[in-house]
Amino acid sequence: FAEFERDAHAMxxxxxxxxxxxxxxLYKKLIVDYFGTELVxxxxxxxxxxxxxxxxxPFYVYKYATGYSTAVALSEG
Incomplete structure (x- = not known):
């Protein structure tokens, strides 16, 4: 999802x-790229x-990564 969002913004x-x-x-290309011939x-x-x-x-998907990274940093600190 993050790559789709990034590429759509770049477009x-x-x-x-x-x-x-x-x-x-764009979406179908990413599905094929990620799953290849293993997926019909x-x-x-x-x-x-x-x-x-x-x-x-806007950039909602990246908020997950930011949230997880912050939680890890706080828990290790």
């Missing part, structure tokens, strides 16, 4: 369209990004 910064077709292609990838997976509410808040 916007480059002035590329963030329409459903572009986001579908049907066309419907490309729509999954649209149902994930995390993507509708």
């Amino acid at each position: 916007a910064e480059r002035g590329e369209a963030l329409n459903p077709a572009a986001l579908n292609n 990838v049907d066309d419907e997976v490309q729509y999954e990004w649209a149902r994930i509410p995390h993507f509708y808040r």
Whole structure:
């Protein structure tokens, strides 16, 4: 999810369209990259990004990593 969010923001910064077709292609490419031939990838997976509410808040996914890192640092300190 973090990579999808990062890449979508990069697309916007480059002035590329963030329409459903572009986001579908990005998401499906990442699924194929991550799971390779071990997963049967049907066309419907490309729509999954649209149902994930995390993507509708800027950099929400990164807040998880920041929260976990902070908790570890505090618990070890």
